[in-house]
Amino acid sequence: MTxxxxxxxxxxxxxxxxxxxxxIVSLTVPNFLTExxxxxxxxxxxxxxxxxCTMMFCxxxxxxxxxxxxxxxxxxxxxxxxxxxxxxxxxxLLAALxxxxxxxxxxxxVIARFRINxxxxxxxxxxxxxxxxxxxxxxxxxxxxxPGFYQLALSKFLGVPTxxxxxxxxxxxxxxxxxxxVFGKNTLAIGGNPEASRLAGVNVVRMRIWIFMLQGLxxxxxxxxxxxxxxxxxxxxxxxxxxxxxSACVLGGVSLAGGRAAMAGVIVGxxxxxxxxxxxxxxxxxxxxxxxxxxxxxxxxxxxxNLRSVAAGRRG
Amino acid sequence: xxxxxxxKAISKGYPGVQALSDVSFSVRKGxxxxxxxxxxxxxxxxxxxxxxxxxxxxxxxxxxxxQQVYKSVRDAFQAGxxxxxxxxxxxxxxxxxxxxxxxxxxxxxxxxxxRKLIGVVAEKLTExxxxxxxxxKVASLSIGERQMVEIAKAVMVDARVIALDEPTSSLxxxxxxxxxxxIDRLRANGTVILYVSHRLDEIFRLCxxxxxxxxxxxxxxxxxxxxxxxxxxxxxxxxxxIANIWGWRSRPLxxxxxxxxxxxxxxxxxxxxFSVRKGxxxxxxGLIGAGRSEMARLxxxxxxxxxxxxxxxxxxxxxxxxxxxxxAGVVLCPEDRKxxxxxxxRSIEENMAISSRRHFSPFGILNPKKEVELAETFxxxxxxxxxxxxxxIINLSGGNQQKVILGRWLSEQGVKVLLxxxxxxxxxxGAKSEIYEILYDxxxxxxxxxxxxxELPEIMGITDRIIVMCEGRMAAEIERPDFDERRILAAALxxxxxxxxxxxxxxxxx
Numbered sequence: 001m002t003x004x005x006x007x008x009x010x011x012x013x014x015x016x017x018x019x020x021x022x023x024i025v026s027l028t029v030p031n032f033l034t035e036x037x038x039x040x041x042x043x044x045x046x047x048x049x050x051x052x053c054t055m056m057f058c059x060x061x062x063x064x065x066x067x068x069x070x071x072x073x074x075x076x077x078x079x080x081x082x083x084x085x086x087x088x089x090x091x092x093l094l095a096a097l098x099x100x101x102x103x104x105x106x107x108x109x110v111i112a113r114f115r116i117n118x119x120x121x122x123x124x125x126x127x128x129x130x131x132x133x134x135x136x137x138x139x140x141x142x143x144x145x146x147p148g149f150y151q152l153a154l155s156k157f158l159g160v161p162t163x164x165x166x167x168x169x170x171x172x173x174x175x176x177x178x179x180x181x182v183f184g185k186n187t188l189a190i191g192g193n194p195e196a197s198r199l200a201g202v203n204v205v206r207m208r209i210w211i212f213m214l215q216g217l218x219x220x221x222x223x224x225x226x227x228x229x230x231x232x233x234x235x236x237x238x239x240x241x242x243x244x245x246x247s248a249c250v251l252g253g254v255s256l257a258g259g260r261a262a263m264a265g266v267i268v269g270x271x272x273x274x275x276x277x278x279x280x281x282x283x284x285x286x287x288x289x290x291x292x293x294x295x296x297x298x299x300x301x302x303x304x305x306n307l308r309s310v311a312a313g314r315r316g
Numbered sequence: 317x318x319x320x321x322x323x324k325a326i327s328k329g330y331p332g333v334q335a336l337s338d339v340s341f342s343v344r345k346g347x348x349x350x351x352x353x354x355x356x357x358x359x360x361x362x363x364x365x366x367x368x369x370x371x372x373x374x375x376x377x378x379x380x381x382x383q384q385v386y387k388s389v390r391d392a393f394q395a396g397x398x399x400x401x402x403x404x405x406x407x408x409x410x411x412x413x414x415x416x417x418x419x420x421x422x423x424x425x426x427x428x429x430x431r432k433l434i435g436v437v438a439e440k441l442t443e444x445x446x447x448x449x450x451x452x453k454v455a456s457l458s459i460g461e462r463q464m465v466e467i468a469k470a471v472m473v474d475a476r477v478i479a480l481d482e483p484t485s486s487l488x489x490x491x492x493x494x495x496x497x498x499i500d501r502l503r504a505n506g507t508v509i510l511y512v513s514h515r516l517d518e519i520f521r522l523c524x525x526x527x528x529x530x531x532x533x534x535x536x537x538x539x540x541x542x543x544x545x546x547x548x549x550x551x552x553x554x555x556x557x558i559a560n561i562w563g564w565r566s567r568p569l570x571x572x573x574x575x576x577x578x579x580x581x582x583x584x585x586x587x588x589x590f591s592v593r594k595g596x597x598x599x600x601x602g603l604i605g606a607g608r609s610e611m612a613r614l615x616x617x618x619x620x621x622x623x624x625x626x627x628x629x630x631x632x633x634x635x636x637x638x639x640x641x642x643x644a645g646v647v648l649c650p651e652d653r654k655x656x657x658x659x660x661x662r663s664i665e666e667n668m669a670i671s672s673r674r675h676f677s678p679f680g681i682l683n684p685k686k687e688v689e690l691a692e693t694f695x696x697x698x699x700x701x702x703x704x705x706x707x708x709i710i711n712l713s714g715g716n717q718q719k720v721i722l723g724r725w726l727s728e729q730g731v732k733v734l735l736x737x738x739x740x741x742x743x744x745x746g747a748k749s750e751i752y753e754i755l756y757d758x759x760x761x762x763x764x765x766x767x768x769x770x771e772l773p774e775i776m777g778i779t780d781r782i783i784v785m786c787e788g789r790m791a792a793e794i795e796r797p798d799f800d801e802r803r804i805l806a807a808a809l810x811x812x813x814x815x816x817x818x819x820x821x822x823x824x825x826x
Contacts, residue, residue, distance in 0.1 A: 182682065186670075188666075193660055196657055201671040
């Protein structure tokens with residue numbers, strides 16, 4: 001019993017759970033373990049996966065960002081509208097990334113500089129940005145004029161669609177940023193004890209602004225890929241994304257109290273979210289039930305997080 | 317008159333410290349009894365035991381001959397024992413009347429009896445001569461008025477014993493006078509008042525009798541205060557032998573290393589001037605709230621300054637953040653290690669390298685080999701006792717945590733000024749002398765060291781010069797040959813007469 005507990009609540013607990021779940025699903029669900037389904041599964045988690053990279057930093061530094069879903073939709077809209085207007089896909093993409101980063105910058109400055117609660121701030125920007133997306137398109141989807149834009153999502157490299165490559169590259173990049181750079185260590189230090197970090201010479205305000213800006217930038221990337229995949233800018237895209245992303249991070253062992261995060265965990269968390277959805281689709285479970293399951297997974301994730309910190313506390 | 321409140325052989329130990337040992341004294345009905353002692357002498361512990369917040373290891377408390385057994389603060393409350401702490405226990409968003417009734421609102425079937433709510437309180441307040449509107453929100457009251465409300469709360473439940481812990485520390489002298497007349501009235505009604513204060517003037521003004529605690533023991537008990545003098549009390553507070561655990565030795569001092577001119581900030585409005593030489597260990601002594609730590613935080617750039625300059629080796633430091641100070645060679649080991657020092661959940665290695673890694677991380681990319689090397693070097697050098705450099709810092713003892721924080725700064729190249737606030741708080745004797753040795757070594761290498769401490773023996777034991785602070789200003793500056801416990805303590809004790817001139821936040825402890 002104690003060794004099982006150790007296994008499940010320890011560092012590698014999540015990987016163990018994931019491996020088990022994966023094995024069971026592979027054996028029991030028909031058509032699950034096929035190349036086609038695997039690529040489809042990965043495609044379906046691209047948005048969550050990409051945004052989770054920076055949400056991990058946000059949570060690790062004791063912050064929170066609810067505005068990611070809106071920012072993804074908004075930057076997707078901007079990408080489509082800007083490229084339609086200028087006739088240049090590159091300009092459209094740049095505009096989307098700039099807009100995403102700007103939303104992040106605003107979040108960061110308000111939260112870090114003016115010391116407003118992150119929950120409230122991003123709740124506000126979440127609605128503002130969603131509103132901007134609706135206003136700019138008059139509430140309707142905006143189609144893409146240049147078919148080249150579709151290629152972002154459709155093109156393949158070595159048989160794997162580009163968005164999956166982008167997600168993979170970001171996983172590696174942000175894993176490196178977290179584990180091998182001063183930026184990553186400072187992020188974790190701020191989450192562990194913000195005041196002590198400040199007194200130890202970490203520029204906490206600047207760090208937090210950077211983290212939110214990165215979050216916005218990454219939402220821009222996710223927004224562009226999403227728009228390309230759905231072949232239009234949708235003002236209502238990615239609603240509820242923030243919850244899926246936070247669920248994935250928490251599931252991946254990122255502590256809501258800050259100071260603890262691991263890229264590998266987040267990747268596994270993202271995959272668990274994807275598998276759950278994928279399996280329900282394969283089993284033809286009605287979409288309405290998926291909400292319930294998603295909620296349950298989040299609840300389980302938080303409970304697991306709690307159990308884990310209790311276990312860690314006892315060890316200490 | 318009969319002894320009403322009796323402490324009998326009270327003992328209480330915490331891990332590593334005997335906070336109280338065999339303390340016995342008694343107080344008569346209808347008197348005010350003073351309780352004095354240095355920081356850490358055991359006053360707070362005694363008050364906590366009286367309030368039911370903590371249980372004594374041995375001994376008993378009797379009231380009117382009856383043994384008192386409290387399992388919680390609520391038990392003590394119901395027995396009529398009320399302790400009023402420095403941090404007041406009022407709900408700011410409720411009215412005065414609501415606060416006084418809190419926990420037992422007059423109501424029928426859950427509906428408040430508003431007339432009784434206000435009426436009874438108004439009556440009580442007038443009876444006690446407290447001029448506060450019962451319908452006013454507590455948030456709108458001054459600190460002094462809140463203190464009155466707190467006392468009124470005790471009167472509302474017909475308290476038999478009221479303990480006041482430094483009640484005037486945040487009051488102006490006019491407010492203090494109102495408080496004193498209220499205390500006089502309570503005494504006349506037969507209440508026993510236990511009055512904890514550092515201010516001798518107040519003790520003589522108010523108290524009928526007095527007890528002095530020192531190192532957890534009863535150093536003196538005076539049933540009649542008119543038979544003691546101010547000097548006698550100070551002698552009783554400090555009169556201990558100094559064991560030579562300090563190991564101080566003289567060092568050659570060099571040129572001025574740190575020059576501080578007119579330094580002031582919101583929490584320290586009166587400008588401060590001093591300098592420290594190369595190789596010198598300067599001590600800052602003062603009671604809690606005297607402004608020592610505020611000074612250190614201003615100097616370090618942890619709090620923003622309103623004025624003043626800091627120069628290191630003649631060069632002005634533009635310090636508006638700790639990061640700037642560190643780059644100029646000024647570092648701080650903070651007072652509250654847990655809150656401001658350690659980064660919990662991270663390893664010793666990461667806690668050490670957090671600042672100095674910028675020297676060997678090109679473009680912000682870590683150099684793991686160097687980090688390991690750094691951690692191993694300083695774990696060995698400072699003799700941090702730990703199974704591994706990967707150990708979470710929270711699992712270390714206080715002394716070892718302090719060493720890790722020292723390692724954080726020693727791994728910086730070129731630290732010129734080390735500020736260390738309460739260097740050995742919560743640290744056992746063995747580790748203490750190790751930390752002192754580290755400080756002497758650093759001073760011998762030419763560092764200017766500022767030690768802040770509320771422990772008089774420590775500050776006298778390890779420093780070359782002491783600046784005594786009292787209520788936000790420098791009260792005395794004493795060289796090592798002239799160190800004298802009474803003189804230092806007398807300078808640190810405030811007089812009640814000049815409190816009125818000081819703004820509130822300055823007198824309040826953080």
